[in-house]
Amino acid sequence: MSSFYQLLMPSRILYGRNSFSNVGKMASSLGKKALIISDPIMDKIGNVALCEEHLKKESFPYAKYLGVDSEPTDIHVKEALAICREEDCDVVIAVGGGSCIDTAKAVAVIKSNGGFISDFVGNQKGFTEKSLPVIAIPTTAGTGSEVSKVTVIIDTKTDVKMMISQPELIPTVAIVDPLLTVSCPQAVTAATGIDALCHAIESYISQRAHPITDVFAKSAIKNIMGNLRRAYENGDDLEAREKMAIGSMLAGVAFSNASVTLVHGMSRPIGALFHVPHGVSNAMLLPGVLEFTKESAVERLAEIGRLINPDWETLSNEEVADEVILEIKQLCRDLKIPNMKTWGIDKNQLDKVVSKMAADALASGSPENNPRIPSHEEIVRLYHVCYDYDLHSNRKISL
Incomplete structure (x- = not known):
């Protein structure tokens, strides 16, 4: 048995009805431009637009990647990372379920460390640089990715779900607004x-x-x-x-x-x-x-x-x-x-x-x-x- 224990979690957790409205203030305290990572469903039901509205209230610029599917893959990470680099984003905001949050965490840490997400499977390689700040906003009550040090991404070449677990993957801020889960089928x-x-x-x-x-x-x-x-x-x-x-x-x-x-x-x-x-x-x-x-x-x-x-x-x-x-x-x-x-x-x-x-x-x-x-x-x-x-x-x- 270990002689000591540790507990790792986000620096800040905002919880409660309408806590989502604070995303603009959180983003402006962490960087200069955000990349919103989400999926077509979140876009269709209006959660992406609501996020944009909150950011606009703070006059905070942003770009978007809305291509995440039901299971996050290395292709999603590659596509979102390209936008993050092209738009020079220094904050990543995930709006959606675990797939969106896991993709965001992978993008944020690779933007800082370089390489490919597959390089870090099984702790064969450790992250040497801090991740970009991630604001994780779950719209389901399930994955817990908004507070975890884990991301799971499918390697499309091997059909293996790559699990990477390192402290650098913990989001900086988790915003847990139960109102966002009401639309969950x-x-x-x-x-x-x-x-x-x-x-x-x-x-x-x-x-x-x-x-x-x-x-x-x-x-x-x-x-x-x-x-x-x-x-x-x-x-x-x-x-x-x-x-x-x-x-x-x-x-x-x-x-x-x-x-x-x-x-x-x-x-x-x-x-x-x-x-x-x-x-x-x-x-x-x-x-x-x-x-x-x-x-x-x-x-x-x-x-x-x-x-x-x-x-x-x-x-x-x-x-x-x-x-x-x-x-x-x-x-x-x-x-x-x-x-x-x-x-x-x-x-x-x-x-x-x-x-x-x-x-x-x-x-x-x-x-x-x-x-x-x-x-x-x-x-x-x-x-x-x-x-x-x-x-x-x-x-x-x-x-």
Whole structure:
């Protein structure tokens, strides 16, 4: 066990309704010209225009890159970086989900350090220069990227999701305005909400968890488990949206410092090879991976269970751990989470690439943080289990 701990997070977090209106003031305190990085959906629903309006009130100049897709790639980074250099921007503003924020973080750090984002995978090379200031403004309650030291970018040449985790990637400012999440569609609310829950649970059971991250993780779990259904069923429920936004942010701080585990390790290859959105691929895996992990995380899962349901206080740790997994399965059912088969992934295609997927999962390093560390063969079998995992069945998996 480490003799000391550290907690890394943005220099400033603005939270609450209408906090987005402060983006112009924040930008003007950090630089002279901004690059807004966003996507076509954010542009269509007016969030990009609102950002421009706030910047104009401060007479702050800006350029725009709106080409980010549902999964950020090295091509997005290259295109946005070219604009950043051409326009001589010295502040980057991300408006959108995790894809936009991850792209912005990659652009900002490469603008300062040079090279390509792929140069820094696996900490094979460290950043020597500070990133440009990043103002991260999430429009979903899910990824936690607005407060994390992580960016995940797809290498389009290798079909690998590159995860880079270094302190220089932490945004300078996070603006968490729950009003921006009200327009989030039901399916996206479900997927990003489960992503946030994965961050919270994984950071709590991670072998790298510590007392401070536990505080953030437990608060995140309580907020998310108590409000995700409400936000899903009624997107205009502002109280639920607020608690989901803060739960996602807290989970982001937790996993950025304690790391994620097996769910995320296995999730990235699904997204890279089958183009499944990150939150969905996490949700496909969470119940099955928790079943696999349970034997080595009974006490921690029981602590989670007693946090979300005090009525389980009299049950044994083993019983509460089982109840937690059943509760998460029920949540995924209520949110209409698909498995890989119902999503449309072809079984023959999966069989062809599953060994690479397992190798890529292990190479990410995340599975090493899991309480039960899997072998390559166990990950292959777990992919097959999760392929047609039945959320309606109480039958326990066996590997």
